[in-house]
Amino acid sequence: MLLADKTVIVTGASRGIGRAAARECARQGARVVIGHSGSSQGTEAAYSLIEEIKAFGGQAIEVGGDAADPDTGDKLVAAAVQAFGSVDVFVNNAGICPFHSFLDMPREVYLKTINTNLNGAYFAVQAAANQMKNQGRGGAIIAVSSISALVGGGMQTHYTPTKAGLHSLMQSCAIALGSYGIRCNSVLPGTIATDINKDDLADEEKLAYMTSRTPLGRLGEPDDVAGPIVFLASDMARYVTGASLLVDGGLFVNLQ
């Protein structure tokens, strides 16, 4: 098992990519902290994931908290240490992408997106890194960034800077934390069918267009991203830091 004896925190783990990542980490032997929004729906989903994990003999707890709140990272770390004694891997996954045009972008949509996807993440990564430094045996931090860190989206002008920001944060943290043995990397998913884009991809033309642009011929599924996250979390990637891994079925390189 790739993550035996490690404690892994995954934010936004109630559904989608985060849920798949948390489940796969548990399958690989990790003790998992399921971060979720704290809403009743999020809490219920987190408990159902705990049941799934327990059913195959894994261990997990849930912690609710708004990813935009700078204190949520501390809360996740404290719960991990209390339940499992350590934090070895931190996966920053929680995020939103409310599609909206640029010229009339409401300030509150812009600020909510930046606060949820980037500002809260900064302090959560800081909290996890301090815990790993104090433990003295290194660790791994993985940001779920996006192909959108590298390319734009006309309806994503508030979103793509947050993904570029996470990508850049991992590069700088790789330098800041390398001497503590803490590796920092990002995964850059392409288009993965989840709740975040359910409405956008309900448009059949858009769905067909995004599928046709993907050389592997299909959109991604959450489990497609879980494996690369586990790899970067594991000692298999022990000399990988400051890297970003596209998980996009070839979408990014498909110019013509």
Ligand SMILES: NC(=O)C1=CN([C@@H]2O[C@H](COP(=O)(O)OP(=O)(O)OC[C@H]3O[C@@H](n4cnc5c(N)ncnc54)[C@H](O)[C@@H]3O)[C@@H](O)[C@H]2O)C=CC1
């Ligand atoms: N689905 C896709 O095509 C892609 C998704 N991503 C990124 O993957 C990450 C996960 O998204 P998906 O699984 O696709 O979508 P999703 O909507 O299924 O999951 C998002 C998760 O984040 C949580 N979340 C949202 N706001 C939160 C808040 N304020 N506090 C705490 N938790 C909050 C949600 O509860 C949910 O668990 C996001 O950061 C997204 O930007 C990146 C590239 C592509």
Ligand SMILES: C[C@H](O)[C@@H]1OC(=O)[C@H](O)[C@@H]1O
């Ligand atoms: C929400 C989008 O469909 C999704 O999120 C991203 O980061 C990429 O832009 C994907 O298309």
